[in-house]
Amino acid sequence: MDNICTGDLGRLTPMEYRSLVRKGEWTGSSMEACCGWALTDMVIVPKDYAVDFFLFCHRNPQLCPLVDVTEVGSPHPRRVAPDADLRTDLPRYQVFKDGKLIDEPTNILNYWRDDLVAFLTGCSLAFDWALLANNVQYRSIGAFASGIPCVAAGPFRGNMVVSARLFASARDVIKAIQITSRYMLAHGAPIHIGDPEAIGIKDLSRADRIVLPGKIDPPKPGEIALYWPTGGATMRDIAKDAKLPLMIVDYPRSGFITDLRSEELAIF
Amino acid sequence: MDNICTGDLGRLTPMEYRSLVRKGEWTGSSMEACCGWALTDMVIVPKDYAVDFFLFCHRNPQLCPLVDVTEVGSPHPRRVAPDADLRTDLPRYQVFKDGKLIDEPTNILNYWRDDLVAFLTGCSLAFDWALLANNVQYRSIGAFASGIPCVAAGPFRGNMVVSARLFASARDVIKAIQITSRYMLAHGAPIHIGDPEAIGIKDLSRADRIVLPGKIDPPKPGEIALYWPTGGATMRDIAKDAKLPLMIVDYPRSGFITDLRSEELAIF
Numbered sequence: 001m002d003n004i005c006t007g008d009l010g011r012l013t014p015m016e017y018r019s020l021v022r023k024g025e026w027t028g029s030s031m032e033a034c035c036g037w038a039l040t041d042m043v044i045v046p047k048d049y050a051v052d053f054f055l056f057c058h059r060n061p062q063l064c065p066l067v068d069v070t071e072v073g074s075p076h077p078r079r080v081a082p083d084a085d086l087r088t089d090l091p092r093y094q095v096f097k098d099g100k101l102i103d104e105p106t107n108i109l110n111y112w113r114d115d116l117v118a119f120l121t122g123c124s125l126a127f128d129w130a131l132l133a134n135n136v137q138y139r140s141i142g143a144f145a146s147g148i149p150c151v152a153a154g155p156f157r158g159n160m161v162v163s164a165r166l167f168a169s170a171r172d173v174i175k176a177i178q179i180t181s182r183y184m185l186a187h188g189a190p191i192h193i194g195d196p197e198a199i200g201i202k203d204l205s206r207a208d209r210i211v212l213p214g215k216i217d218p219p220k221p222g223e224i225a226l227y228w229p230t231g232g233a234t235m236r237d238i239a240k241d242a243k244l245p246l247m248i249v250d251y252p253r254s255g256f257i258t259d260l261r262s263e264e265l266a267i268f
Numbered sequence: 269m270d271n272i273c274t275g276d277l278g279r280l281t282p283m284e285y286r287s288l289v290r291k292g293e294w295t296g297s298s299m300e301a302c303c304g305w306a307l308t309d310m311v312i313v314p315k316d317y318a319v320d321f322f323l324f325c326h327r328n329p330q331l332c333p334l335v336d337v338t339e340v341g342s343p344h345p346r347r348v349a350p351d352a353d354l355r356t357d358l359p360r361y362q363v364f365k366d367g368k369l370i371d372e373p374t375n376i377l378n379y380w381r382d383d384l385v386a387f388l389t390g391c392s393l394a395f396d397w398a399l400l401a402n403n404v405q406y407r408s409i410g411a412f413a414s415g416i417p418c419v420a421a422g423p424f425r426g427n428m429v430v431s432a433r434l435f436a437s438a439r440d441v442i443k444a445i446q447i448t449s450r451y452m453l454a455h456g457a458p459i460h461i462g463d464p465e466a467i468g469i470k471d472l473s474r475a476d477r478i479v480l481p482g483k484i485d486p487p488k489p490g491e492i493a494l495y496w497p498t499g500g501a502t503m504r505d506i507a508k509d510a511k512l513p514l515m516i517v518d519y520p521r522s523g524f525i526t527d528l529r530s531e532e533l534a535i536f
Contacts, residue, residue, distance in 0.1 A: 267456075267535060
């Protein structure tokens with residue numbers, strides 16, 4: 001992690017950032033914005049599917065750690081950013097109808113309905129910052145489709161997408177497991193260590209889901225990989241199979257920034 | 269804690285205990301049964317209220333830490349005790365109609381419907397055992413109606429009932445906070461320490477919700493009180509105000525025993 005929060009976006013407050021996004025003045029990545037504030041992925045489903053999606057989150061707590069859920073029909077995440085509007089405050093969205101990606105708009109005002117419920121789930125950035133603060137050395141190499149099945153609920157089913165991080169030192173692997181265990185609302189401890197093929201990943205040198213910007217060197221001998229579930233990318237896969245009449249998720253790297261400090265995604 | 273798990277019931281496996289209960293051969297307390305296994309409280313609501321109750325649990329995670337939720341219409345808690353039947357495997361139930369307690373049966377076969385959803389939430393017994401195993405000395409003095417409001421969701425609203433424990437040593441207070449913090453699915457860390465009046469409790473010498481068996485000495489000078497939310501007693505209060513057409517909860521001290529070890533209610 002070397003390019004976090006170094007630019008102007010990193011110094012914005014969540015409210016300033018969301019205002020910029022709301023006015024359409026920023027439609028790029030949220031990953032470098034608002035250093036130290038909690039970023040979340042978002043899934044929006046009609047009320048008729050809300051129980052099933054709640055069940056899905058409950059059954060896959062590391063994949064989809066719930067940070068906030070809106071009242072039916074309300075686009076305002078009352079607990080974590082009451083002034084925000086989830087229809088406009090993310091840089092970009094993906095809109096699925098019957099499993100087909102039909103639009104990637106920069107707001108969803110035209111898609112909003114009175115029966116929609118929005119779920120916000122924590123993102124690993126919070127523990128990336130904690131690892132950095134603890135001088136744990138590693139490198140992110142992107143996200144991969146794995147063979148680890150989610151526990152299904154209603155129409156929501158499929159395999160997890162996982163992000164992989166490579167560590168050169170055994171001490172840092174242990175520290176990383178200790179530190180991330182506290183961040184239950186940011187995916188928590190890793191779900192796998194070591195051999196990628198054991199979880200259905202053929203080639204760690206080429207991410208097939210989230211491809212990071214810049215050149216990524218392939219794994220080196222002696223590096224140990226840790227894997228975490230990644231909510232946004234998994235849900236974009238699952239949206240295709242769930243085939244809901246309407247389902248909206250955040251565009252890759254375009255999550256919602258809350259008024260919580262990222263440390264608040266730790267459990268204690 | 270001195271009377272835990274000393275009798276014959278304490279040595280039963282969860283399956284043996286549930287079988288006894290199912291046959292109607294035991295209709296008393298679950299608190300002394302199946303030492304080391306995870307006890308849960310239960311709330312059953314019709315599907316139309318399931319989203320609201322999910323929201324309620326999400327917004328009050330220390331009060332109602334979700335351990336399992338059944339599929340609509342299924343009485344089988346698939347994740348934590350797939351062989352169990354929630355209609356028969358608790359010693360006693362309370363059935364509310366429109367907010368009125370209409371029955372306290374030893375099974376709910378006659379009340380079950382295809383649109384019911386059961387929620388199981390963790391109970392503090394898991395951390396009581398952990399405190400005991402860590403030689404932390406304290407005494408439970410029962411449960412009290414507090415002035416701490418739950419975060420409302422739909423019809424579910426009201427104040428928390430809290431259980432109080434008294435500690436004679438400062439070292440044990442600190443250890444208790446450390447240890448219980450890990451047991452997120454058993455209410456986690458205390459929600460209050462010290463002055464009962466600060467949370468609306470007038471008299472710590474007389475529990476007004478869960479009254480423990482035997483004589484309880486009043487607090488002594490120098491004892492420090494820690495308070496934890498208690499799910500079952502709170503939900504029995506809330507059921508009266510929520511006034512659902514049907515809502516079923518476990519009778520006091522008559523929770524459901526899962527196939528999870530109590531240690532599995534700790535987060536890591």
